Amino acid sequence: MPILGEAATTAEQTVALVEQTAREALLRQADGNGLVEPEFEVSAVRTSRALPACPAAAPVAVGVLDARQATRMRLVATCPGDAGWKYEFVVRARVTARVAVMAADVASGKPVDAADVALERRDISLVSDTVSDLALLEGMSARRSLRSGELLRQNMLTAQLLVKRGEAVRIVARNEQIEVSMAGEALDPGARGALIRVRNNNGNVIKARVTGAGTVEPADLPVSIQSPR
Structure with missing residues (x-):
């Protein structure tokens, strides 16, 4: 929907309204992306064509x-x-915000914790996948080696493997106040929330969801687990 402004009788007032509208659009985007303390420098670019009064x-x-x-x-x-x-404008903006920056080196495949980063103000005008909420780091590891001082981007992270193929896992099924568990073997690797194949004590292969390090739950309940511990 267009944004209505007060009567703009001069070209300067129209330009100011365009810049205000662009700033409001940027603020909505920043709120949607969870940016911390965003700031904007906005400038409307005018062509050589004269802009008449309205x-x-x-x-x-x-x-x-x-x-x-x-x-x-x-x-x-x-x-x-x-x-x-009708007059089209190009608006150029510089966006800064407090975003996650590496405060320590982290090797590829290693967990990235909140202690490994710091929030610093950076120019993110050309970056759309920054990290502002450090809670997003839970269960994540470095996709590649990360260096101190480097701007942390979401594509540098990958879900940390909590279950490896061939390792022993604990299958836990919960139903209200009842919890039953048995041993199993992971046939696939998986991060938290991933669906993998697991062979249980009875030799049956089931689909299970990774819930923690070395722990899974049956994906489709009820599941017959016969050896409670």
């Missing part, structure tokens, strides 16, 4: 055409009426 009785409406790239947003200002006009 009559006081017809306030300018500004809409966002494309806000996928902060460094090149596209907005349109429209002056309604018979003598109206």
Whole structure:
């Protein structure tokens, strides 16, 4: 939906309204991405074509055409009426926020903990997958070697394997106040929440969900587990 502004009778007022609209769009994106203390520097780029005034009785409406790239947003200002006009703007923005930066080296495949990072203000205008909520690091490991001072991005992380293929696991089935468990063997590797194949004590292969280090639960209950511990 277009965002209505007060009557913009001058080109300068229209530009200010365009920049305000772009800033509001960026703020909504930042809130949706969970950014911490975001700040914006916004500048509308005008072409050589003169921007006429809009009559006081017809306030300018500004809409966002494309806000996928902060460094090149596209907005349109429209002056309604018979003598109206439509003018497209390119808006360039610089976005900074407090995001996770590596505070220690972490080797590839090793867990990345909250103690390994710090929140620092960085320019993220060209980065869309930063980490602001350190709770997202739970159960994650480094996809590659990470160096101190490096901006942490979500694509640098991968779910940590809690079960390895061929290792012994504990199969735990819970039903209200009843808990039954038995030993098994993982036939697939898996991170938390992953569905893997497990061979139980009876030699049956079942689908199970990884719940912790070396622990799984049957994916489809009820499951016959005959040797409670």
